[in-house]
Amino acid sequence: MMKIETTLSTLAEDINAFYDARQWHFLTVNGIDLGEGKIELQWIFSRYGAKDDIVIYNTQSDYETPVPSIVSLIPSAFMSEREIVDMFGLKIEGTERGLYLDKDSLEHPLRGES
Amino acid sequence: MLKALLEAFKNLFKPIRTIDYPARDMTLPQGYRGLIEYDKEACIFCDKCEKVCPPGAIVFYQHPEGEKEYRYNPWVCIYCGECVRACPKPDEALWHSETKQSAAFKEDGVNTEWFEWEAACKASREAYKAAKASAKIQKKSEE
């Protein structure tokens, strides 16, 4: 398992240089709340045909900065992005709230109590 | 195609596969996960079963004189058996029987009485702790 640190501004170029549709399988986008308004974001990939070969792109951010979307490169990422917009209240371009939550549900349930 | 037609014709004369429960009783297998049963004499009131239960189906009430009362809700229980595994005396005080639980009726009070009992137990615990703390302070001030 390999963890690579990246930043929000260089994310699109890093994944563009790394991703090859025939070799890597995109798993999901994950967010972990670290308290005090900070969030850790992870993009997880695994290799086809190899044993336990997982690559994670890791970065830390806060809730105000907009997160770049990788849908133009990996078309199936829109489901995971809609989920973290619902659960954490992040801002991603071209994605809006409404996958799991209704108009009168709680706002961003997985954000820690602040 | 002909084979499927022949199979469909034979099915007219085969016996019915479903069991008409509750007119006819069904046979439960050996080791079926049934109700949890309790014996008050052997219990040492260590509270391990209450802490380990995932949905909170066993709740103890703390009487002010010092003894505890056990109550179990068979309609919240998931019959996992964790309480039996955590008990220090698993076959004498608490064990897993093979009786099937029945459906709940309105007079069992599953939705109202059980939640009142849970709130009363929590309040009784806090009252007991507060009474003990104040008794300790009083004893210290006497010395």
Next chain:
Amino acid sequence: MKKTVHIPLGSQHISLLEPIRFKFECENEKIVGVDADVGFVHRGVELACTRNFEFKQVGYVVARVCGLCAITHSLSYTLAAEKLLGYEANDRIKYLRMLMVELDRIHSHMLCLAHTAENAGFEALFMQIMGDRELIMDVQEAISGNRVQFDFIAIGGVNRDLTPELADLIRHNLTALSEKIDALMVLFEGNWSLSLKYKGVGVLSLEEAYIYNALGPLARATGLATDVRAETNDFPYEAIGYKMILESGGDIHARNFVRLREIVNSIDMCRNIADNLPAGEIQEKTKGKPKGEALVRVEAPRGELFYLVRGNGGNMLERVRIKTPTFSGIPAMMEVFKGSEYADAPAILASFDPCMSCTAK
């Protein structure tokens, strides 16, 4: 002037088993655009695992995310927690866990085949397959005490053991089942009315499977060789005779055959386990609290299931992230609908085997 019509395959439909809503944009019965709405059954399981339950009880909570793949959820969480506690199970525990996972795979695939046959109009075959599935449900009830939610796996081992009478019951029922599966394979291949509904309908090509990250039997029916049982070191699958099943063609007929051949392979694996189970303890005590981060992937009947668990040394966990197979398969499913007729949509949807309670946790 071209005009498109919006037709819903709504959340209430006579052929639908799961609560999902599609909005199709159709030109004269041919589908050109798809919009999907999942999330009717969202219950907030990820939040409950970190607020209301301690780490020893989370295995029972997480098993109730789905009914058909309950044991794979509970197994993945338990493996992740054992990795954080630094504990490795002995051989007998590993083989017993694999036995229950393979039995679960057999009954889930039979349910999907029955539902696909029903949507093609052959309701008698649906009843027959469900009746034959009772052979496996009897075995599961005898081993674990319940037909659907097993509660069989705990941190440190399994809860019940396998006696010689149970091993005899397993062998007897599996022999009876394998004759019926052989008869089913002849029927699905040769019956004329079923082949009109299945061959050449709902095609996903290999290129599209790579682009949209398809997984599970949906990907293996197009020729993409991906299966977590061959890509992980946690379980000794090669030792009991696992083979990867691939077909080419990508239509509904190929998916049915991937599932049928996987059932045959699973029957062989279960028989191997029942004959050669190593000796040992079934439950061992573990000490400590979970600290750090662990990732686990397990092959559920519908694809790849992924768990990420993070703890900080206390009784409550910090983050439990669940990624279910149907959730990742929705983009590929939406792609298959484009270009087919509207009347084929229920049969195509049943052949995907969607599980909505997994998707909207």
